[in-house]
Amino acid sequence: MRTAAVASDRGSREAAVRLVLVSCAGLVLLTTVAMLAFLGHAGLKGIREVGLVPLLSGILWKPEADTYGGLPLIFGTFVSAGGAIVVGAVPAVLAALWTTELAPRSTRSAYRRTMEVAAAVPSVVYGWLALVYLVPQMEKVAHHVRGQGATGGEGLASAAVLLGIMIAPTVLLLSLDSLARVPSALRDASAALGASPWQTATRVILPGGWRGIVVAVFFGFARAAGETMAVQMVIGGARKLPENAFSPTTTISTQIVMDMQNARPGTPGSNVLFAMSLVLLVVSVIVVLGTRWLTRGGKTA
Amino acid sequence: MTGLVDARARRAENGPLEAAASSPRLRRGMRSGRLLEEVLGRLLATIAISVAVLYGGGLSYLVARGGSRLVAFTSFATPLSDVDGEDIMRFVLAAGIFAALAWAAGIVIREVVARVRGGASRKADRIAHGVTGLAALAGALAFRDHLPRFLISLPSETRAGGGIGPEIFNTIYFAFLSTLVTLPVGVGAALYMARFAKQRRFVAALRMALDTLASLPSIVYGLFGFLVFVVEMKLGYSLFAGAIVLAILNLPLMVGITEESLRAVPRELEEASLALGATPVQTALRVTVPYAWPGILSALVLTIGRVFAESAPLIMTAGTTVSRGTAYSLDPFRGGETLAVHLWYVNSAGLAPDRADVSAGTAAALVVLILLTNVLAARLARFGGAAGTRMRRATR
Numbered sequence: 230m231r232t233a234a235v236a237s238d239r240g241s242r243e244a245a246v247r248l249v250l251v252s253c254a255g256l257v258l259l260t261t262v263a264m265l266a267f268l269g270h271a272g273l274k275g276i277r278e279v280g281l282v283p284l285l286s287g288i289l290w291k292p293e294a295d296t297y298g299g300l301p302l303i304f305g306t307f308v309s310a311g312g313a314i315v316v317g318a319v320p321a322v323l324a325a326l327w328t329t330e331l332a333p334r335s336t337r338s339a340y341r342r343t344m345e346v347a348a349a350v351p352s353v354v355y356g357w358l359a360l361v362y363l364v365p366q367m368e369k370v371a372h373h374v375r376g377q378g379a380t381g382g383e384g385l386a387s388a389a390v391l392l393g394i395m396i397a398p399t400v401l402l403l404s405l406d407s408l409a410r411v412p413s414a415l416r417d418a419s420a421a422l423g424a425s426p427w428q429t430a431t432r433v434i435l436p437g438g439w440r441g442i443v444v445a446v447f448f449g450f451a452r453a454a455g456e457t458m459a460v461q462m463v464i465g466g467a468r469k470l471p472e473n474a475f476s477p478t479t480t481i482s483t484q485i486v487m488d489m490q491n492a493r494p495g496t497p498g499s500n501v502l503f504a505m506s507l508v509l510l511v512v513s514v515i516v517v518l519g520t521r522w523l524t525r526g527g528k529t530a
Numbered sequence: 531m532t533g534l535v536d537a538r539a540r541r542a543e544n545g546p547l548e549a550a551a552s553s554p555r556l557r558r559g560m561r562s563g564r565l566l567e568e569v570l571g572r573l574l575a576t577i578a579i580s581v582a583v584l585y586g587g588g589l590s591y592l593v594a595r596g597g598s599r600l601v602a603f604t605s606f607a608t609p610l611s612d613v614d615g616e617d618i619m620r621f622v623l624a625a626g627i628f629a630a631l632a633w634a635a636g637i638v639i640r641e642v643v644a645r646v647r648g649g650a651s652r653k654a655d656r657i658a659h660g661v662t663g664l665a666a667l668a669g670a671l672a673f674r675d676h677l678p679r680f681l682i683s684l685p686s687e688t689r690a691g692g693g694i695g696p697e698i699f700n701t702i703y704f705a706f707l708s709t710l711v712t713l714p715v716g717v718g719a720a721l722y723m724a725r726f727a728k729q730r731r732f733v734a735a736l737r738m739a740l741d742t743l744a745s746l747p748s749i750v751y752g753l754f755g756f757l758v759f760v761v762e763m764k765l766g767y768s769l770f771a772g773a774i775v776l777a778i779l780n781l782p783l784m785v786g787i788t789e790e791s792l793r794a795v796p797r798e799l800e801e802a803s804l805a806l807g808a809t810p811v812q813t814a815l816r817v818t819v820p821y822a823w824p825g826i827l828s829a830l831v832l833t834i835g836r837v838f839a840e841s842a843p844l845i846m847t848a849g850t851t852v853s854r855g856t857a858y859s860l861d862p863f864r865g866g867e868t869l870a871v872h873l874w875y876v877n878s879a880g881l882a883p884d885r886a887d888v889s890a891g892t893a894a895a896l897v898v899l900i901l902l903t904n905v906l907a908a909r910l911a912r913f914g915g916a917a918g919t920r921m922r923r924a925t926r
Contacts, residue, residue, distance in 0.1 A: 246811045250726055253718025254736055257785065260778055261739035264746075264754045271757060324578035331571055332578065340582055345908075347585040349900050351839035351870045354893045357877055358588065361886070398585065427567040448745075455747020457842035458874045482749040486842055489753075494761040506753050513745040521741075 265510075272507040275500030284504060290468040290479070292488055297501045299481075301470045303508060305385065306480040309460065310453035312389025317397035317453075318446045325404035325442075330430035341405065348398035356459030359391040364463055371475035381475040383465035388480070391463050392456060396449040403448060407441020408434055440523045451516045455509055457482040481505045589897060596894025599680040599887065607675035608682065615858035619699055620674040620682055627677075628669025630902060632662040680891050685852055685872065690884040694892055696857040700769070700866040701899070704844075705834045707773035707862060708780065712833055715777070716784030717819070717826060723785070724792040725814050744782035751779045752843035759847060767849030767865035775843045780833035787832070791825025792818055828910035835903035838896060841870040850875045869896050 276284060279297050287298020328340050364382045367390070371381020411434050419429040435442075465477020466487065485502045492498035610616055636658040643654055683693030719736070727733045752775065759771030795818050803813040819826070849865035856864045867875060873892045876885045 243809055243811045246815070247726060250718050250722040253715050254722040254727075254732075256715055257719045257743075257781055258732075258736055258739050260781070261743055263758075264751075264778070265742075267754055267757055268750065320577050320581055323574055324581045327571075327574040327578040331574060340578075342908075343582055343586045343589075346589060346901060346904050349835055349839065349904055350589070351841065351873075351896050351900070353841045353870045353873045354592065354896055357873055357889050357893055358592070360877060361889075394584075397581065401581070425564075425567060427571055451745055451747070455749060457747070457749045457752075458845070458870075462874065462877060482747060482842065485749055485753065486845060489756065489846060494757070503753060503757075506750050509747050509750055513747065514742065517738075517741045517745050 268503055268506060268510065271500055271503035273504070275497065275502070275504035276507075278497045279501055279504070284501065288470055290484065292492065292498045295497065297497070299501075299505055299508075301468060302479055302481045302484050302505060304470060305388075305464065305478040306454050306482070306508075309385060309388040309392055309464070309480060310450050312385070313392030313396055313453040314446060314450055316390050316393025317395070318393070318400045318449045321397040321401035321449075322404050322442055322446070325401050325408060326430055326435065328401075329405055329408040330434055331426055341402070344398045344401050344405075348402055352395055352456055352459040353462075355391060355395045356462040359387060359394070359459070360462045363387055363390060367475065375473065375475065380477065383463055384475045384477045385464065385471045386474050388460050388464040391459060392453040395456065395459060396453050399452060400445045400449040403445030404438075404442045407445065408438040410441065411437035444520050444523055447516045447519055451513055454480075454512050455482060457486050461486060481509055592890075592897050593894050596887075596890035596892070597898075599891035600678060600894055600898070602678040602680065603673065604676050604679060608677070608679060611684075613684065613854060613857050615860075616682070616695075617674075619695065619858045620677060621670050623681060623695075623698065624674040624677055625666040625670035628673070629662055629666035631669075632665035636662055680888075681895075684854065684857060685876075685888075686882055687879075688881050690882055692882055692884075692888055694869060694872060694888075694895065696852040697867060697869045697872045697892070698895070699858050700848075700852075701838055701868040701870075703860070704769065704773055704776065704848075704868055705837045707769060708776040708837055709830060709834065711774065711777035712780050712784050713830060716781055716829070716833075717788055719781075720785045720788035720792055721814060721819065724789045725810070725818065740782045740785055743778070744786075748779060748840055749842045749846075751775050752846035754778075755843060755847035765863060767847065767851075768863045769848055769866055770862040772844045772848030773862070775847050776837050776840060779840065779843065780836055783836070784829050784833050787829035788822070788826050791822035791829070794825070795821045824910045828907045831903050831907040831910060835900055835907070838868070838899050838903065839870055841868075841874055844868055844871050845874070850879070869899075 284297060284299050285303065286300055287296070288300050289296050289298045290301055291297075328337055332340070364387050367384070367387045368382035371384075371386070375381070415433050415437060416429060419433045424432070460480055461483040464479060464483060466479055466483065467477040468479050468484070471478040485506060488498065488502055492502065640654055640658055679691075680693045681698065682695045683691070684695060685697065686692030723733060723736065755771050755775035759765050759774065760767060765771055799817055799821060800813050803817045804810070808816070844867070848867065848871075850867050850871055851865055852867060853864075856866075869892055873889055873896065876882070876888055876892070880888075882888060
């Protein structure tokens, strides 16, 4: 009699704990769905109000005149992120290759540690550093390249370099992981066949780890495209297409955070911002799908 | 250059042997493309080392540039202003600073003792913990009124001499508030996924959701929080909204690392527990979770690091202001800015003449906090194993 009571009591507690665990998992799912639903709802309203084609191809963004042409924002986002890949991801991948394969063993963990901290440093800190040290230099470069009268300093080039510096540690660490995951049996086999470390690195390790490296670069791009405050500090905030590589322009996230302060919720001015955020959403969905496609089968990142 | 010389010297040493070899093609130094390899290798090394120097140097510069403001203890006691809770804040801040210092010193001392005597002892650990606690208490009692002014005064928008007291408080408070959500929900979901999941479809959907969450830019979280809490629920800018948004932002990281730690628990331990008659739930709660606890904590510390670093979603949900009356208030429904937000705000809207110095100090404080969380997470992860992959996930 008593044991039965204990057992049923235990059974109900068991069920309760299981219920709690399932609801935690359900909460995660629910939150994600809710987030996508809220953003999609407001964003679609914005698209309906302005029209998809004008929103994506208009070249004038002027909320005070109810003109919402998102092309400068989209252009700024993608070009600055693409520039960041050139400036930041390429050296990062090369450095990762050197660190895993060619560097003296003793330096590896120190290298990792430095980059881990660098990757965790808040992006506003990078933004502030860029504002104080990079922007004046970039102005000099702009004057040098385009003559004294040119606008320079705060602009597309500064943003691209800043984003490159910001994403490099992340890309480097993710590439390091993917290179380190290449089985060391392959390394040994290559060495046994008489290959030099360089040959092993470029012909065995790099082909073995390239998927992970592409994933790392994807993530770098996504992070660069989504970065907000740091870019806002150095890009200049001109709501038009840039005339040249140094001129000020804007990005989606910059414009969202700047205009949200003034836009009344529920008005077109606010809804188009949600619509623009859907572009960022699409970028991250592409990154997720691309990562899944690249890493299907094997376990990566 | 030295590499070339080495190769040549080696060739000289091996000369007779290699000469004896039948084919000259087998000689290592003669292989075609060897010089090119050497040059490219050097190039890679140069790139990699300059990258490391750039970041390492940049971080040290940051700490050095703003660090003086963080350690400028005053010889005279700073009088309390009329802000509520300032005395408690000073005490806690002083305790935190001295505990961190004592902790760092304790690590060094323990390392040294372990090297000298061979093997760490539990007793030494306990003593170190005690000393850390005592140092925190003593430091807080003795120095709470002599803390650097920068750390305890209110920020100023227009005049020089503004501090970051409320920002430090808000930053820590945010970490606490978001942990209240992240920890239970994250561990619960991870435990479900690692041990109790039955429906494959549900788990697949869950993973897809987590992947999507992980790849969303933080500004999107800000928009969501703004829409739901500030607009729909009419809460206005509040710490509550910011903390919830940060908690959601941190869920993928928390669930991912926790699940990894839970899966790393040796199967034998759980089977032993089951064999003794424990139910699966009992096993999970009393064997699996405690065993994986260091790993879970390291995940938590990493999420706290992200709370310290995040700015865009907080600007949209918690605002950029600090009001004098509620600077140190525990009310979660007031607005307030964190250190990272402050650093942005000072540079984009602030008019204070000394904003370069204020920014430097704020940046240094942020970097020190991030360093602390990183070291702590790495130490905790070492107990749980697989430090590498953990740190990696955090940096995405």
